[in-house]
Amino acid sequence: MSAPRITDLRSYLKALEEAGELSRVKIPVSLDQEIGAICLRNLRGNGPGLLFEHPGDGNLPLAVDLMASRQRYALALGIKPEELAAEWNRRTSTPLAPVVVERGACQQNVMIGKDVDLSKLPAPIWNEFDGGPYLTLSCHVTKDPVTKTRNVGLYRNQVHDRQTLGILAAPYTHLNLQRNKAPNEPFPVALVLGPDPTVVMTAPAPIPFGTDELAIAGALRGKPLELVPCKTIPLEVPAMAEIVIEGEIRPGELREEGPFGEFTGHYGGHKAPRPVIHVTAMTHRNDPMLQATYEGMQPNESGFLTAVPREAEIIRQVALPGIKKVNVTVPAGGALHAVVAVEKPYEGFGKYVGLAVLGSVAGRYIKQVI
Ligand SMILES: Cc1cc2nc3c(=O)[nH]c(=O)nc-3n(C[C@H](O)[C@H](O)[C@H](O)COP(=O)(O)O)c2cc1C
Ligand SMILES: [Mn+2]
Known part of the structure; x- marks a missing residue:
């Protein structure tokens, strides 16, 4: 296979723009429900992916709903929508394990401990009754404490404060199957935001427990992903991601999380005590952007x-x-x-x-x- 044309979020945005599948929102838009309302309207009209250039008046852009159509999903793989199933199976029949390198763009800027301020990220309150701002497209990289096999999964994150995130991962998710193996130990988690689109594709895919989704992403893109070691936890993350949040889930610690407008079009999970991620570092590319998705009434990206x-x-x-x-x-x-x-x-x-x-x-x- 020839070298992949799309190798990170930026090259995917460029390809979308060339195909007329991306709209830039240049005016400032409020993070408090306004972005959510625009997304909902855009999705109902089968509109393009959106790049908010000044979400919440700031200068850190927010890319939303990029793969909210079969056309744009297929575009990320360089194929036609009708080829998706056959091509997914053909490519992923041979997983390509990632390779670890020393340096990566996702660590061009590093903030450790108290220097991290999650409130600088343009995380919206998407729907009226959401319990707070939410990150909605965080690819959680974790490792099995016993076998050391990597996992990647998408789970919602409420932004609690400068250095704390909530997480809701269902009991059957691989993150929890891994965590249950060492329930009394802190559990390292890295949130990868804005990676190569194949990482976003494999994170929610129904892949059997014990498979490294990053090797499936490598197969989909036709080239192994390059990973860099995290700064504060023993995990490796895709080198070309826009933003990486490093942290750990500590045993027994819970904080009120939710509610949140879910993929069914209803609020999912009442406000209840749920695990938290204590952030130990945040790293990002120069001029980073956040990637997210509007969750709620279908059709949507999820x-x-x-x-x-x-x-x-x-x-x-x-x-x-x-x-x-x-x-x-x-x-x-x-x-x-x-x-x-x-x-x-x-x-x-x-x-x-x-x-x-x-x-x-x-x-x-x-x-x-x-
Ligand atoms: C946009 C999006 C958001 C998701 N949010 C959650 C979530 O908050 N909690 C959850 O348990 N699963 C969520 N999922 C589903 C999981 O990502 C899916 O079950 C995946 O297989 C989990 O990875 P794992 O099987 O490696 O655990 C979401 C999926 C998508 C596409
Ligand atoms: Mn998995």
Whole structure:
């Protein structure tokens, strides 16, 4: 495969702009619900990705909803939307492990400990009843305390104060499966914001426990990702990311988190005590930008980020023959409802396929298969 054209968020933004798939918002826009309202309207009209140049009056740009269509998702991989499932399976059949290098752009600027101020990030209050500002597209890099295998997952983060974030990760997430192996130890976490788009693609993908999603990202981009060691914790992060937040989850420590307008269009999880991430460092590129996504009423980016890898992984993981096409529908959140087209050798075969889809790792959240 030739060298990938898109190697970081900046080259992806350039490609989107050239394709007429990006709109710049040049005027200052309030972080308090105004950005959320603009995103919702834009998504309902099937609009482009947005780059807010002055969110909250500041000068740290906010890129939002970049992969909120199959077209823009496919563009990041240099393919057509109809090729997504087959190409995902073809490329990821050979994972490409990342390589660790000494230096990376994501550490051009380093703030340690008390110098970190998360309130400088343009994190919006997206919806009216959200418990506070939220980071919504943080790729959490962690390591299994026993096997040392890396994991990457997307989980919401409420910004509590200058050096503290909330985290809501469901009990079945790999982050928690890892953390449960050493529940009495501090658990290091690195939040990667604005990486190569393939990292954002693999973080929410239904990949079996024990697989390094960064090796899947390497396969998708056709070249191993370069990682740099974090400054304050024993983890490595993609070198070309815009911003990295380093920290740890400490045993037994909880703080009120939520509510938050979720991908179902409802507020998910009442305000309740949930784990926190104590930030130990923040590093960033020169002139960084924050990447985020509008969560709430579908269709939105999380619907596409969830649906696309599921469609591919269902085809890979379901052993029965005859599956022609899978559509994990975005209006149902990209995870809860699927339409599967099958070649039926006899009446009733479709039911076998439907049950097999429901029983697969990739299809386990689906409630209804047609
Ligand atoms: C935009 C977006 C936001 C997400 N937010 C959360 C979240 O707050 N909590 C959660 O448990 N899962 C969330 N998910 C789903 C997880 O990312 C998904 O379950 C993923 O597989 C987790 O990685 P893991 O399987 O390696 O744990 C989100 C997905 C997307 C696309
Ligand atoms: Mn995982």
